[in-house]
Every structure is written in C-alpha cells, then in structure tokens.
Amino acid sequence: MRRKSYRLDATGLAALIGRLHEQGYAVYGPRVDDDALHWRRIRSVEDLPRGWTQELAPARARLVPDSSGGLFHHWTCAEGLKAMLHLPLVRVMAARRENGAFRILHNPPPAAKCAFFGARPCDLAALAILDRVLLGDRYVDDIYRARRENAFLVAVHCTESAPTCFCASLGTGPRARSGFDIALAEFAEAGEPEYFAEAGSPAGIDLLEACGAQPAPPEMARQVEQACTRAAGAQKRSVNAHAAPALIDALFESPHWDRVARRCLACGNCTMVCPTCFCVNYEDRNSLDGQEAERWRLWDSCFSQSFTYIHGGSVRTSLKSRYRQWLSHKLARWQAQFGTPGCTGCGRCIVWCPVGIDITQEFQELQAAAAAAAPPRE
Amino acid sequence: MSSDGRKPRIAVFKFASCDGCQLSLLDAEDELLAVAGAVDIAYFPEASRRMEKGPYDIVLVEGSITTHHDAEAIQRIRRQAKTLVTIGACATAGGIQALRNWHDTAEWVRLVYAKPDFISTLKTSTPVAEHVPVDFELRGCPINKHQLLELIAATLAGRKPNIPAYSLCIECKRRGNTCVMVAAGTPCLGPVTQAGCGAICPSMRRGCYGCFGPMESANAPSLASQFRVLGASREEVDRAFRSYNGWSWPFRRVFEEAPKP
Ligand code: SF4
Numbered sequence: 285m286r287r288k289s290y291r292l293d294a295t296g297l298a299a300l301i302g303r304l305h306e307q308g309y310a311v312y313g314p315r316v317d318d319d320a321l322h323w324r325r326i327r328s329v330e331d332l333p334r335g336w337t338q339e340l341a342p343a344r345a346r347l348v349p350d351s352s353g354g355l356f357h358h359w360t361c362a363e364g365l366k367a368m369l370h371l372p373l374v375r376v377m378a379a380r381r382e383n384g385a386f387r388i389l390h391n392p393p394p395a396a397k398c399a400f401f402g403a404r405p406c407d408l409a410a411l412a413i414l415d416r417v418l419l420g421d422r423y424v425d426d427i428y429r430a431r432r433e434n435a436f437l438v439a440v441h442c443t444e445s446a447p448t449c450f451c452a453s454l455g456t457g458p459r460a461r462s463g464f465d466i467a468l469a470e471f472a473e474a475g476e477p478e479y480f481a482e483a484g485s486p487a488g489i490d491l492l493e494a495c496g497a498q499p500a501p502p503e504m505a506r507q508v509e510q511a512c513t514r515a516a517g518a519q520k521r522s523v524n525a526h527a528a529p530a531l532i533d534a535l536f537e538s539p540h541w542d543r544v545a546r547r548c549l550a551c552g553n554c555t556m557v558c559p560t561c562f563c564v565n566y567e568d569r570n571s572l573d574g575q576e577a578e579r580w581r582l583w584d585s586c587f588s589q590s591f592t593y594i595h596g597g598s599v600r601t602s603l604k605s606r607y608r609q610w611l612s613h614k615l616a617r618w619q620a621q622f623g624t625p626g627c628t629g630c631g632r633c634i635v636w637c638p639v640g641i642d643i644t645q646e647f648q649e650l651q652a653a654a655a656a657a658a659p660p661r662e
Numbered sequence: 663m664s665s666d667g668r669k670p671r672i673a674v675f676k677f678a679s680c681d682g683c684q685l686s687l688l689d690a691e692d693e694l695l696a697v698a699g700a701v702d703i704a705y706f707p708e709a710s711r712r713m714e715k716g717p718y719d720i721v722l723v724e725g726s727i728t729t730h731h732d733a734e735a736i737q738r739i740r741r742q743a744k745t746l747v748t749i750g751a752c753a754t755a756g757g758i759q760a761l762r763n764w765h766d767t768a769e770w771v772r773l774v775y776a777k778p779d780f781i782s783t784l785k786t787s788t789p790v791a792e793h794v795p796v797d798f799e800l801r802g803c804p805i806n807k808h809q810l811l812e813l814i815a816a817t818l819a820g821r822k823p824n825i826p827a828y829s830l831c832i833e834c835k836r837r838g839n840t841c842v843m844v845a846a847g848t849p850c851l852g853p854v855t856q857a858g859c860g861a862i863c864p865s866m867r868r869g870c871y872g873c874f875g876p877m878e879s880a881n882a883p884s885l886a887s888q889f890r891v892l893g894a895s896r897e898e899v900d901r902a903f904r905s906y907n908g909w910s911w912p913f914r915r916v917f918e919e920a921p922k923p
C-alpha cells in the first residue's frame with residue numbers, strides 16, 4: 285500500500301500540536317531539561333529544542349547550540365518511550381484490613397491519552413519489541429496496554445545519524461517504515477523549516493488534512509529517501525544480529541568476558557536507558573500497624589545480584605556473568621524467545637554507560653576472537 | 663507483635679558518631695507515633711528518660727568502635743539483642759573518623775588535646791561488624807528515614823525488608839534524572855554506591871558522595887579510572903573514595919592498591 289504523503293509548513297506543524305491538544309491528548313516531545321533531552325509535556329512548537337543539537341559519544345552526551353533553525357536537529361531523548369509507557373515506578377495495588385477482611389482500595393487509574401511528538405525510528409522499533417514482549421503472549425501487561433492503546437505517535441525520520449547510532453545494521457532506521465500515525469522529515473536548510481509528512485493511520489490522515497497539509501510532490505519523497513540512505517551509509521557502528529546466536533554459543537567461555545568485566549560497574553545504567561529492557565520487580569510494603577498494604581512495581585536490572593536470587597543465593601554472582609547475560613540476551617537469545625533481536629541500535633547504552641562500554645565494539649571483538657579461534661581452512 | 667502477644671522492645675545505642683542517624687528516627691515525626699504504637703521503645707536516651715534493661719528484640723546501633731570501652735560495651739549489647747541492626751556509615755563502615763586508621767593516632771591526640779593523658783582511645787575506628795555478628799546493616803550518612811521505617815515495618819510483619827543492595831544509578835534513573843557524569847562530566851560515586859537515599863545529590867546536579875557505601879559488587883577501580891579520564895587528579899580520586907565509607911574494602915582498595923606515583 286502506498287502511504288499518503290503531504291507537505292506541511294511551519295504553521296501546519298504548529299497546528300498539529302494544537303489539534304492533538306484539542307483531541308484530549310497530553311502531548312509529549314523532546315525538551316531541553318536538566319542538561320539533556322527528555323520526554324516532557326509540550327504546549328507548542330516553542331517547547332521543542334530549536335537551537336540545540338546533541339554531541340553523542342561513549343560515556344558522553346552534550347547539548348550544544350545549533351544554527352540550523354530546525355526543530356529536530358537532534359536524535360534521541362535520554363530515555364526511551366519505555367519510560368512513558370512501561371512506567372519505572374507504579375503502585376499496582378493497595379489494600380486495607382477491614383472488619384477482619386481484606387479490602388482492595390486502589391487499582392491503577394485508566395491511562396491518559398498521550399501523544400508523542402518527535403519519536404525516532406528506533407523509538408518505534410522499541411515499541412514494536414515491547415508490544416511483542418508485553419502484549420504478544422498469553423499474559424498481557426495491562427498497565428502497558430492501557431497506555432499503549434491510547435498513544436498517538438508522531439515520528440521523525442533521521443536524515444542524519446549520530447556517531448553512536450547503528451540502526452541501519454538492524455533494519456530499524458534511519459527511516460521509519462511502520463508503527464506511526466504520522467512520520468515527519470524536516471527540511472530546515474532554507475530559512476523557515478518545511479516538513480514532509482506521511483500518514484501511517486486513518487487518524488494520521490485526518491489530522492494532517494485538518495491542519496491544511498497539501499499532497500507532497502514526488503520530489504520531496506525522493507529527497508527524504510536519499511537523505512535517510514545517506515544517513516544509513518554514514519553509520520560507523522554496526523551489529524550483525526544474524527551471526528549473534530551461533531557466536532554467543534561458541535564463545536560462552538571466552539576470556540573476552542573477563543576483559544569487559546574489569547571495566548563494567550554492574551551499575552545497570554545500560555538496562556535503565558535501553559528502550560526494550562522490560563524487567564521489573566515487585567515490592568510489598570505495609571504500614572507500621574499492619575492495617576494497610578501496597579504492592580509496587582519497579583524497573584529492575586539483570587545487573588543486580590538479587591535479580592537471580594533463588595534459595596541458597598544468586599545465580600549470577602560475577603560481573604562477567606551479568607554482562608554476558610545482558611549482551612547475549614539483547615543480541616542473541618531474544619531472537620529465539622521473541623523472533624527479533626532485543627536491540628534497536630539506538631546507541632543509548634553506549635552513550636549513558638558511565639565508562640563507555642560499547643555493545644557494538646564488544647560484539648566485534650567477540651567476532652574477532654571467534655575468527656582467530658576458527659581452524660584455518662584447508 | 664511477638665508470639666507471646668507483647669510489643670517488640672526496641673533499644674537504640676550510640677558509639678562514635680554525630681547522632682545524625684538517631685535524628686533521622688526523631689525526624690520521622692509523622693510516623694513516630696505509629697512507631698511508638700507498634701513497638702515498645704525501651705531504651706533510647708536521645709529521645710526519652712526511660713532506660714530499661716535488656717534483653718531487647720531489636721537493637722539499633724549507631725557509631726563506630728573507637729575506644730576500649732566501646733569494644734567491651736558492644737559485646738554486652740550483642741548479648742542483650744535478639745536482632746542487632748547497625749545504622750549509618752559509622753556503624754557499618756567506621757565513618758569519617760576512620761581517617762585515623764591511616765595515621766598515627768597518638769600523634770593526633772598530642773596535637774589536638776591540651777592534656778593528652780586523659781585520652782584513652784584505640785588506634786582505629788572500626789565498624790560494629792568487625793566486633794560482633796550483625797543481623798542487618800542500614801547504610802547512609804545519615805540513614806534514610808524511609809529505609810528505617812521500612813526496616814521496622816518489615817520486621818514487625820515478619821517479611822524481608824525492601825532494601826536493595828544495587829547501585830544508586832538504578833534509583834537515579836527511575837527518578838528520570840540526567841546522568842551528571844555523562845551529561846556534565848561530573849565525577850559521581852553513584853555507580854559503585856548502594857541505592858537508598860533517593861539519589862538526592864544527582865537530582866541537584868551534584869555527583870554522589872557515596873554516603874551509602876559500596877553497592878553489592880562495587881567495581882571502584884574501574885570508576886576511579888573513569889574519574890581520571892574526566893580530568894580528576896590522583897589525589898582527588900583518592901579523596902572521593904576516602905570519605906564516610908573509606909574504610910570499607912571495596913572503596914579502600916582504590917587507594918591502597920593503586921601504585922604510588
Ligand atoms: S555496561 Fe556500562 S552501564 Fe551497563 S552495567 Fe556495565 S558499566 Fe553499567
């Protein structure tokens with residue numbers, strides 16, 4: 285099916301946000317806050333990070349002034365959409381003792397309608413992965429579902445890539461192919477920015493047409509395609525996920541894991557910022573008088589020792605076993621479990637690791653170790 | 663409630679410390695009545711004149727062991743305690759006063775006191791667990807009142823307290839903070855420090871000072887090298903690790919194992 289595509293000027297773009305508000309959406313977009321870009325409420329285009337771009341490298345993220353005039357001359361927010369849809373901290377239940385019985389006081393409130401304005405292709409890919417994990421099996425995560433079903437997604441294609449991006453090698457970007465209501469590409473070269481807008485849903489079509497979007501000239505679509513292809517070609521990092529399962533099996537005992545374990549802090553930052561890491565823990569709490577109880581759900585991390593605690597102790601006590609578990613799950617085991625790798629190539633784990641451990645480099649070194657260990661061909 | 667139906671008896675003892683951790687308990691004004699309703703506070707000189715003899719169900723110990731008298735007293739206290747919980751960096755790691763452990767204490771006593779003969783002290787400041795078995799350690803300088811209340815509530819309900827041993831980063835990220843190391847180049851002890859304070863300093867864009875001591879599998883040498891990459895001098899790195907929890911081995915190894923320039 286050919287998608288309907290439109291051309292939108294800056295006024296039309298501003299109108300999109302306004303209409304979303306009118307339709308009752310809480311609109312979120314990338315916003316400069318606390319020295320970084322975060323998903324925050326936006327009232328209008330003015331709240332988007334015009335005048336700012338990002339410098340991203342292992343263990344380093346900086347906001348720097350930008351003169352492009354574009355609203356989207358940046359890449360990812362510090363957190364994935366996971367933070368908005370699969371909440372870090374949520375009270376799932378409260379109860380009180382009453383006349384010798386047990387009364388449930390609270391259930392999670394119905395989720396608000398949220399629109400995400402400026403999601404990147406890797407953000408969409410991460411939602412597709414979370415959908416598979418949290419909605420695609422017998423046990424459905426109701427908290428996620430309530431928020432997910434109400435989400436309206438306005439994506440932005442990446443016409444440039446950051447040095448830490450490797451979505452091209454995983455086929456998740458830099459051009460969004462699915463999973464959006466509207467996908468935009470920004471042309472900010474000549475003064476006032478202009479937008480190429482694709483509708484990915486009937487709601488997207490209605491919204492665009494209500495905002496005065498005109499059919500896009502074919503030339504515009506070609507330019508977007510070319511820019512995204514160029515961006516993909518410029519990516520220096522990559523992961524060959526097809527090779528991952530056999531490689532991880534073969535190198536389970538490789539000394540390489542010891543090397544990375546000397547640097548890894550087991551701090552868990554990589555799992556917190558990863559848009560697809562979904563693990564949670566539950567905590568029961570009670571009031572001092574024993575009359576009230578609550579159950580909370582919190583993001584957990586496979587880097588914590590308690591994560592594998594069973595009777596008698598933890599299974600993964602060494603740093604090496606925990607890092608190995610994480611990389612193996614992301615790139616290899618996830619494929620057998622859920623049909624795709626658990627990685628989108630967003631690069632967050634590379635940027636936000638305090639010591640700059642780079643999953644693509646670790647993977648490349650494993651491949652080199654495997655090649656060196658392979659018997660020479662006859 | 664214990665099996666015979668009486669309220670559990672609690673005692674609070676203090677050794678070398680600033681009293682800040684006991685104040686965290688007094689600070690829990692809103693909850694204190696509930697605490698007093700749920701337990702029998704049998705011995706807590708900082709709060710009450712009532713000083714009843716042991717044995718006690720729960721004993722909270724603040725402070726480090728720095729004198730011969732302390733070293734004997736903690737043995738007696740242990741014998742009176744069904745459950746012994748140490749509270750704060752002094753009791754769990756020796757505290758800031760453990761700085762003496764790397765110096766000549768006698769020399770310091772001569773420098774500081776007009777009549778050094780009156781001073782009787784050990785050469786070291788050590789955590790309670792180096793002297794007697796400890797059932798649970800509450801970290802922090804000072805401890806977090808929510809953790810203390812959680813510990814009491816969990817003990818009363820007979821469940822395991824929700825007091826994680828993982829890194830502060832997990833708590834910091836759940837809060838939605840920007841990492842101060844990555845976004846501003848500020849050295850932060852969070853990745854090797856145990857969660858529990860609520861990530862107070864990073865929320866104010868300061869690096870973590872490590873008040874809660876080493877997390878379960880702290881890789882301090884790796885973080886120390888990263889501090890050097892960020893431009894900290896050898897001395898600055900040593901000072902960062904040698905503070906309230908400096909005597910705990912996971913931090914201490916940073917400056918004791920490092921080659922001297
Ligand atoms: S890889 Fe980096 S972010 Fe992840 S646990 Fe190790 S040190 Fe922390």
Ligand code: SF4
Pocket residue numbers: 554557558559560561614626627628629630631632633634643
């Ligand atoms: S593993 Fe790293 S690059 Fe892959 S999706 Fe997670 S954070 Fe992004």
